[in-house]
Amino acid sequence: MLPFATLKMNVTLSVLFSLLLNMNSCNSNTNSPSAISSQAGNAAAETPPGLDKIKLPPGFKISLFAKVPHARSMCLSPNGTLFIGNKDGENVYAITIKDGVAGKIYTIASGLNTPNGVAFKDGSLYISCISTLYRIDNVEANLNTPPKPVVVYDKYPKDGLHGWKFIAFGPDGKLYIPVGAPCNVCDPGDPYESITSINTDGTGMEIFARGIRNTVGFDWHPVTKELWFTDNGRDNMGDNIPEDELNKASKPGMHFGFPYCHQGTIPDPQFGKGKNCNDYTPPVINLGPHVAALGMRFYTGNMFPAEYKNAIFIAEHGSWNRSTPIGYRVVVAKMDANNNVTGYIPFADGWLQNDNKVIGRPVDVQQLPDGSLLVSDDYNGAIYRISYSKGS
Numbered sequence: 574m575l576p577f578a579t580l581k582m583n584v585t586l587s588v589l590f591s592l593l594l595n596m597n598s599c600n601s602n603t604n605s606p607s608a609i610s611s612q613a614g615n616a617a618a619e620t621p622p623g624l625d626k627i628k629l630p631p632g633f634k635i636s637l638f639a640k641v642p643h644a645r646s647m648c649l650s651p652n653g654t655l656f657i658g659n660k661d662g663e664n665v666y667a668i669t670i671k672d673g674v675a676g677k678i679y680t681i682a683s684g685l686n687t688p689n690g691v692a693f694k695d696g697s698l699y700i701s702c703i704s705t706l707y708r709i710d711n712v713e714a715n716l717n718t719p720p721k722p723v724v725v726y727d728k729y730p731k732d733g734l735h736g737w738k739f740i741a742f743g744p745d746g747k748l749y750i751p752v753g754a755p756c757n758v759c760d761p762g763d764p765y766e767s768i769t770s771i772n773t774d775g776t777g778m779e780i781f782a783r784g785i786r787n788t789v790g791f792d793w794h795p796v797t798k799e800l801w802f803t804d805n806g807r808d809n810m811g812d813n814i815p816e817d818e819l820n821k822a823s824k825p826g827m828h829f830g831f832p833y834c835h836q837g838t839i840p841d842p843q844f845g846k847g848k849n850c851n852d853y854t855p856p857v858i859n860l861g862p863h864v865a866a867l868g869m870r871f872y873t874g875n876m877f878p879a880e881y882k883n884a885i886f887i888a889e890h891g892s893w894n895r896s897t898p899i900g901y902r903v904v905v906a907k908m909d910a911n912n913n914v915t916g917y918i919p920f921a922d923g924w925l926q927n928d929n930k931v932i933g934r935p936v937d938v939q940q941l942p943d944g945s946l947l948v949s950d951d952y953n954g955a956i957y958r959i960s961y962s963k964g965s
Contacts, residue, residue, distance in 0.1 A: 621953040623932035627923040629959065632878075635921060635948075638958040639675040641666050644949040646739050646789075646868065647939040647956075648691045654713050655939070656681075656691040656698055659951065660737045665691060665700055667716055673943045673958070681712060681719040687733075689789075690740035692748060694773065701738040701750055704729045706775065726775035730755065730765065735787040739868065739937075744798045747772060753787035758807045758832045760844055766831055768802065768822070782822045784829035784853055790868035790937065795883055797912055799823045801857070803866040803887060806835055812895050815839055817866040818856035819887070819906060819914070827854045858914050864900035865890035868937030868949070872905075876944025877961050883908050886946060887917070888935035891925060901925035903935050903948055903959075921948065921959060 620637045627635050643659035644666075650656070655668040655675075664683045669676035682688065682700060690701035700707040700722060706729070707722035730736065735753025743749050747770040754766050766785055771778040782800075791802035800822040806815035815835030822829075830837065830853035832844040837855030840848060860866045868888045872881050884907045891901035901924035906917035924933035934952035941947060945960040 621933060621950070621955050623923070623926070624957070626926070626932070627921055628919070629921055632963055633921075633959055633961050635957050635959050638947055638956045639668055639678060640955055641668070641678065641949075642954045643951050644954055644956050645737075645936050645951050646690050647937050647947060647949055648693050648741070649939055649941070650693045650713060652713055653942060654693075654716075655947070655956075656693060657949065657956070658689045658691045658700065660687055660689045661951065663688065665698075667712070668956075669716070670941070673941060673945055673960075675956075677716075679716045679719075681709065681716060682707075682722050685722075687737050689737035690750070692740045692742050694742050694746075694748075697773075699725065699740060699748060699773075701740045703733060703736040703738075704731045706740075706748075706750065706771070708773075725773075726771060726778065728778075737789070739789045739791065741791060743770065743800065744793055745770075747777075749781065749791065749800070751785065751788045751791075753785075754831070757809060758786075758841060758844065760832050768800075781825050782827050782829065784827075784831045784833075785820075786831040790866070790888070792870050792885075794912060795871050795873050797823075801869070801871075801885065803860070803869050804829065804831070804856075805865060805867075806862065807832070807841075808863070808894055810835075810839075810842070812897065813862050816859035816862050817864050819858045819860055819866070819869075819885070819917075820854070821857050822854075828852075829854050829856075858906065858917060860887070860889075860904070860917065861899060863892035863895045865892060866900075867935075868939075870938050870940055872940060872946070874940050874942075874944025874946075877946075878963075880907065881905065883912070885914075885917075886920065886938045888938050888948060890934050890936055891931065898925055898929055898931070901931060901934060903938065924950075924952075 643662040645659045653670045657666045667679045667681045692699045698709045698712045705727040706725040708725045732755035751768045752764045767780045768782045770781045787805045788802045804818040833848040834850035836859050889900035892898045903921040904917045905920040906914045933950045937949045939947040948957045
């Protein structure tokens with residue numbers, strides 16, 4: 574296992590390489606996608622080291638669902654096909670699922686530049702790259718020989734830093750796409766540091782919310798239909814500030830403070846001069862400094878105990894530049910009867926061992942129809958399934 578210092582150096586080199594790679598817009602080549610064999614049937618041999626060390630509440634268990642290279646953001650079709658994007662590779666994958674078990678894994682797009690985000694609607698898969706949004710029509714009927722992705726919109730910024738995008742469809746039928754800060758902290762103006770929305774045909778792109786440094790996960794409350802999202806705090810203000818945030822956008826046009834204020838109360842040393850943090854929408858809750866809170870989903874299933882109904886599961890990818898690393902886990906933020914967050918606690922913990930050895934980095938969470946929860950891990954190129962059985 575690599576020591577954390579080596580991991581930190583590799584992450585830094587990876588970021589520098591990504592900046593060079595992503596200077597051009599996202600382009601698709603003509604390589605024919607191909608199927609790769611499922612790993613689910615050989616879970617015992619393929620399970621990443623240390624999965625048995627993950628701590629879960631009583632009754633829960635975690636197992637390998639599938640091995641997928643660089644597995645990042647996920648989405649699920651109504652028919653139960655799981656689609657997976659990635660940040661450090663160039664492919665998009667699909668997995669057929671039956672009774673909660675992974676079947677064949679397909680490579681449905683290749684040669685893409687950072688195809689992190691995937692979203693499914695009306696038979697079509699949408700793929701977000703750095704500057705370009707793609708669509709593959711009738712994808713589930715053509716998993717073996719999918720058509721080449723077509724461009725839907727190609728006018729997002731080309732910056733590589735924080736340019737990878739999580740995407741999802743909102744209750745209004747529009748696709749929501751973030752535009753991260755092209756820096757650690759700066760004030761470049763629109764459309765940076767925002768969440769945008771766009772129609773499925775690529776028209777009507779507009780900014781929904783501002784003041785967001787880099788969100789890599791969001792979802793809509795199942796009852797109120799409000800948009801909730803994670804946001805990664807800036808670096809180089811010390812180990813303990815600022816914290817990552819969980820935010821709620823109850824209407825269009827809200828501003829969440831970046832780059833002027835952090836975690837709701839801390840003015841930026843440079844950009845906060847002359848600003849009042851009370852002028853911006855504060856976080857619902859702060860999640861911890863440098864934990865890299867990424868994917869999040871509201872839990873609406875029936876497998877888990879009732880206390881988890883409408884709770885938010887959040888994947889913490891883990892700190893990369895903190896002197897004492899933290900994160901590397903899945904946490905859960907529970908709600909009261911008035912849909913207010915009462916706090917958050919670890920749910921699946923242990924990808925960071927006591928000796929600071931990293932054995933996994935959670936990225937995204939996705940509920941399956943049976944109520945179990947998938948967790949992607951780009952460190953091991955794996956997707957795990959968390960299930961619950963009373964009395965186990």
